[in-house]
Amino acid sequence: MTAVVDENTILEFKGRMLMMTVLQLNDLDPGQLHQQVSQKLDEAAQWLQEAPVVIDVANYVDADPVSLLAAVDTLRGLGVNLVALARNERLDAETAAMLGLGSISLLGGREVSRRNDSNGKQEESNEAEPLETLVVDQPVRSGQQVYSRGDMIVLAQVSTGAELLAEGNIHVYSNLRGRALAGVRGNSKARIFCQQLNAELVSIAGHYRVAEDLPEQHRNQPVHLSLDGEAMQFTALK
Amino acid sequence: MTKIVVVTSGKGGVGKTTTSAALATGLALRGFKTTVIDFDVGLRNLDLIMGCERRVVYDLVNVINGDANIKQALIKDKRVDNLFILPASQTRDKDALTQEGVETVLDALRDDLQMDYIICDSPAGIEKGALMAAYFADEAVVVTNPEVSSVRDSDRIIGILASKTRHAEQGNGDIPARLLLTRYSPERVEKGEMLSVEDVQEILAIELLGVVPESQAVLNASNAGNPVILDTDSDAGQAYADAVARFLGDELPHRFVTLNKKGLFGRLFGG
Numbered sequence: 403m404t405a406v407v408d409e410n411t412i413l414e415f416k417g418r419m420l421m422m423t424v425l426q427l428n429d430l431d432p433g434q435l436h437q438q439v440s441q442k443l444d445e446a447a448q449w450l451q452e453a454p455v456v457i458d459v460a461n462y463v464d465a466d467p468v469s470l471l472a473a474v475d476t477l478r479g480l481g482v483n484l485v486a487l488a489r490n491e492r493l494d495a496e497t498a499a500m501l502g503l504g505s506i507s508l509l510g511g512r513e514v515s516r517r518n519d520s521n522g523k524q525e526e527s528n529e530a531e532p533l534e535t536l537v538v539d540q541p542v543r544s545g546q547q548v549y550s551r552g553d554m555i556v557l558a559q560v561s562t563g564a565e566l567l568a569e570g571n572i573h574v575y576s577n578l579r580g581r582a583l584a585g586v587r588g589n590s591k592a593r594i595f596c597q598q599l600n601a602e603l604v605s606i607a608g609h610y611r612v613a614e615d616l617p618e619q620h621r622n623q624p625v626h627l628s629l630d631g632e633a634m635q636f637t638a639l640k
Numbered sequence: 641m642t643k644i645v646v647v648t649s650g651k652g653g654v655g656k657t658t659t660s661a662a663l664a665t666g667l668a669l670r671g672f673k674t675t676v677i678d679f680d681v682g683l684r685n686l687d688l689i690m691g692c693e694r695r696v697v698y699d700l701v702n703v704i705n706g707d708a709n710i711k712q713a714l715i716k717d718k719r720v721d722n723l724f725i726l727p728a729s730q731t732r733d734k735d736a737l738t739q740e741g742v743e744t745v746l747d748a749l750r751d752d753l754q755m756d757y758i759i760c761d762s763p764a765g766i767e768k769g770a771l772m773a774a775y776f777a778d779e780a781v782v783v784t785n786p787e788v789s790s791v792r793d794s795d796r797i798i799g800i801l802a803s804k805t806r807h808a809e810q811g812n813g814d815i816p817a818r819l820l821l822t823r824y825s826p827e828r829v830e831k832g833e834m835l836s837v838e839d840v841q842e843i844l845a846i847e848l849l850g851v852v853p854e855s856q857a858v859l860n861a862s863n864a865g866n867p868v869i870l871d872t873d874s875d876a877g878q879a880y881a882d883a884v885a886r887f888l889g890d891e892l893p894h895r896f897v898t899l900n901k902k903g904l905f906g907r908l909f910g911g
Contacts, residue, residue, distance in 0.1 A: 540802065540814075541798075541845050542799075543795050543796060543798050543799025543802070544792055544793075544795040544796040544799060545796045545799055545800070546799045558845070559845060561792075561795045561799075561843065562792060562795070563792060563795070563796065564799075577842075579843075
């Protein structure tokens with residue numbers, strides 16, 4: 403049988419990078435858990451109820467399905483948006499399924515700082531405050547990673563193998579040879595500006611292009627990247 | 641004031657040990673009291689390049705472990721005054737290096753033996769041996785070959801130097817790092833088979849200390865256990881001598897960078 407391309411396909415596969423919060427539990431005592439999580443919620447850590455949360459009990463050897471079930475119930479009762487259980491030697495996909503959770507490996511992921519971790523109370527009135535802008539005036543070398551909670555301005559070159567992550571816009575007033583990921587927390591209005599586009603990868607709000615897919619006419623040129631729906635727009639900077 | 645210099649690269653086989661030997665010998669020839677230390681514990685090579693492999697009694701790890709004192713372990717060079725070699729241990733691995741131990745050795749070289757320069761020959765890689773060689777450095781020489789993988793590894797090392805040295809950890813900023821481009825062949829650059837000096841400098845964006853041409857003299861020198869800088873007739877020897885002069889602050893034009901064009905006489909008489 404030959405493959406037929408169905409024009410009425412209802413499927414489309416897309417790559418998307420999303421940030422998940424990993425909730426690391428060092429004990430599963432429901433009482434303590436309820437008390438500590440509600441305290442967090444009282445401190446206006448609403449993100450716990452919005453962001454997708456993965457439970458990780460790698461540090462708690464005594465985690466068995468029964469105590470996990472109680473912990474999951476407690477967390478759900480508090481409105482935490484649980485999506486998955488981190489796999490380890492003792493907890494497989496079957497355990498996760500029993501708890502009504504997906505199973506996920508944390509091995510491939512990478513840690514980034516949580517925006518509103520501890521100072522939850524201040525975050526409430528934070529919206530009016532300008533986001534912090536990180537200015538980098540040294541070359542960002544291969545293997546280095548720079549993260550900004552707001553915009554990022556880089557005044558030196560970004561080497562192949564280096565990575566820029568910003569929740570806002572990224573400006574590179576030099577040669578961008580590494581990776582640049584703007585809007586890493588989902589801001590699709592974020593943009594990337596650079597003097598010379600030679601990036602390994604560019605991404606805005608999880609929609610990414612690898613070097614191979616960059617438009618030839620913008621290579622090594624000053625360019626401005628934005629997101630139009632799900633399509634990345636390249637505009638030459640004059 | 642003792643200066644500690646790390647010779648590093650990330651990638652192996654680019655000429656770190658050859659450079660360490662040449663730099664140390666060149667500094668000693670200028671009258672500076674210099675020790676060159678092999679940090680490549682387990683893969684000892686510097687003693688061969690320096691031609692003192694048959695005089696090794698104690699090594700760096702022995703000194704760190706207190707089995708020998710620094711004076712017993714140092715090998716005095718027979719050709720050049722003021723030059724000392726501290727070999728690596730061949731029977732141990734890099735875990736034998738501890739930060740406190742390395743600091744004790746460097747302190748002894750500085751305070752008790754009044755060295756002007758301590759050259760640390762780093763092992764390849766970015767693991768413990770390389771980190772220990774770089775940690776106490778005041779200055780770095782980054783050895784790179786004109787090819788993409790070597791350049792990328794050097795870039796990584798420069799980044800690590802910016803954060804993983806004592807200077808950086810104490811908030812004193814980056815240590816100065818300068819580039820030494822080795823195994824350079826202007827012919828192959830012209831044919832497009834090799835990155836040019838300009839290409840490499842554009843990627844790494846650090847000051848150029850010197851360009852050492854690909855040369856049979858380097859291999860001959862290694863085989864003979866004679867630092868190539870002592871071969872003053874060779875192009876590589878001269879290039880290293882220039883690099884040492886620049887290291888000490890002289891301003892010299894870079895030689896061996898462009899293809900030798902035949903002069904008028906050469907062309908007239910068929911060279």
